[in-house]
Amino acid sequence: MIKVVNLCKSFSDQVILENINLNITKGEIHGIIGSSGAGKSTLLRCINGLEPYQSGSVKVDGVEVNTLPLQPLRALRKKIGMVFQDFALLENKTAYDNVMLPLQCWNVDKLTRHQRVIELLTLVGLLDKANDFPKTLSGGQKQRVAIARTLALKPDIILCDEATSALDPQTAKSILSLLQAINLQTKITIVMVTHQLEVVKAICHRVSIIDNKTVALTAPVIDVLLQEPAAYRKLIGSTVFELPDNQTCLKIICTDSTADQQILSILAQQLHLNFQVINAKTENCNGHSLTIYYISFIISELTHVCYFLDEQKIRYIHIKSVITNNEVVDVL
Template identity: 40%
Template sequence: MIRLENVHKQYAAGRAALAEVDLEIARGEVFGIIGRSGAGKSTLVRLLNGLERPSGGRVLVDGTDLATLDGTGLRALRRRVGMIFQNFGLLSARTVFDNVALPLRIAGADAATIRARVPELLARVGLADYGARYPAQLSGGQKQRVGIARALATGPDILLCDEATSALDPETTRSILALIADLNRELGLTIVLITHEMEVVRQVCDRVAVLHAGRLVERGAVADIFLAPGTAETRALLHEDEAEATPIPFDGPVLRLTLRGDAVAAPVISRIARETGTDVAILDGRVGQFKDERFSQLTLGLSGGDTRAALAALHGLGAVAA
């Protein structure tokens, strides 16, 4: 659905905002793009919705090179690409109804179409009774739901979310992410989430790419990237989001075991301990979920019994030295 081919963006002399970015986003997936401030995330968004043109390379949406579009073509593209903003972007002097109706009016929809479409959109985001209210009368989560309804007004194929939850509290963030996941599943939208929040990516994304200093340093399935990051930049991002554990002194082999899917509920540790007579201490660990896949990642210490056999069995499950 979206393809970037050797994309480069330079605003002025100095370091490029983006350099040598190659990326493919499949139709219907939820794709996360993470990185620190200044990594190039906002520049990438502006390239995807046609607000900026690359200095080099190509940005293609559904096979169309955005650099070849004239004003009419870009306006048509933007009706296919919905946008959700960090600061909601609502007009304070307009009602919720009028805020949602704005893209339809810009697109030239008639009054009857608007009267039918806006209540449908508000119902979809859980605000069926809020059309007559003003933004000042809404909570942050409700404002973002209005922003989502507005982004859906023209029936887009793609939804770009630029730090859409960073101004919200954790509970509201979860509800907005659940809504975004529902829209992906029910409407088949291709969704691109630009964020620095690791939990956002964990909850809803299928795949993720990591930007650092304008370059794409890593990409892949969310679970693969988070459980086994391949670059120093990704590991640093993950460590910022997690409390550093104080190492526990242990006199014996120490391994890190990662289990995914159905294996999480399997009694593999107790079985290995029983069969080898080895004592297994859990020194550190976490259990959680990436979208639809459960995982556990445990740091284990071994002592006594047939330690060599226990090591072999754990290595067979993918354990590595900690």
């Protein structure tokens, strides 16, 4: 669907993206995350042909974006919708007219336009707001109108640029649920650019982390949460525990199954393991609940505990805090 190979993008002498490689498959919700100024939005603009790039390749459905003449580029953009952080609605037009605007630009006949707008306002739950102007709508309602407008031309891809960043948590959650429902219903490909990990956890199937101008990691979201690779830990900060020399630490990841949730009791009762829970947290990942425990115990028990967890098919990561020259380093 979207294939990016060795993409390089600069503004004057400032390199923004360098050797970006990315493969987004049809029908997935793909998150792109990184710190502010990492080049996430620039990457989106390269994908939809709004920004030219100096070298590399960006192909959408096998078509190279950078070399397209104006008319074919217009046709390509018709297949790619955009949802922006600031909604980008026309304040002097009603919700109905904002959704209808792309259809007018493409000379769709009046009856078809009307039917499509009614269908989309119904889809996003705003049919009763059809004649309202943006200034009377809440932030969440504005974003719903923007999503309906994006869907007007039946695109194959939606690019979301910080689509929930300006919204309160509850409203953001409802917008993410709407996008997820649209993806399930239409199999449309959605690319979510965000700096919010909660957005990625909520609806994305896979995530790419941009760091130091390139893609440092692409993986299923659930694997990133479970394994905490280096690029992810750099983004969120390392989990570091200062342990005595004879102690070690395991990160144990439990799913929402009853067997997993009882693992600490089993370790205490069956292995007679003397351990301490030094941290615990719950993560929600695309509808799945994960409970994560960090436990410490005597290092001589490590092999025995790991063997037992392997037998029980419980996911875990061995973490050992190392202190050198007053610097604490996480070793997995």
